Amino acid sequence: GQNIDQPTEMTATEGAIVQINCTYQTSGFNGLFWYQQHAGEAPTFLSYNVLDGLEEKGRFSSFLSRSKGYSYLLLKELQMKDSASYLCAVRGRYGQNFVFGPGTRLSVLP
């Protein structure tokens, strides 16, 4: 079976750092993706990890540990516009299927 877990909601303050965790159990693994989704809009791509370690992209970083089935998305210098849902998705062994977690709704407060 396939299972991806994320916290449902998180709250943080403008200017702070927040870490959103994702744990997964899947029958195959061919990469982990993070997407951002603002309310009423489509998901948009943030980051991709396929090897263990940290990938940094400006204010956003994503970490992967394949042995632990664990990833996190780190958002630095939070801005109000970062209030959104963050979706963790694992691509299966054959590359066509993506399995999404339930998403974490982040609220950034002034």
Place this chain on the structure above:
Amino acid sequence: NAGVTQTPKFRVLKTGQSMTLLCAQDMNHEYMYWYRQDPGMGLRLIHYSVGEGTTAKGEVPDGYNVSRLKKQNFLLGLESAAPSQTSVYFCASSSAGTTGAETQYFGPGTRLLVL
């Protein structure tokens, strides 16, 4: 480039009615997907296609049919709508690629209400 477009944006159906959702992409992507998104459940894959003329079932295919007669279009059909199909439907596409970093690009979504 328009990217991925979906029509209609919003639709209200009565139980038992049928409809077709259209997805179009202009990025020459091989793979196309249909998802539904419900509160607290994330995106769930309905059907997908790895090329023109081919389709496959995803996680929640019951009650839906799809067709991909042209590479750029992917149609999702509801033959007899049920209230449980009230949801937001997203279409996505991605390239086949070889790097592994080929992400999905999503359309703006179709909001469907079945009464």
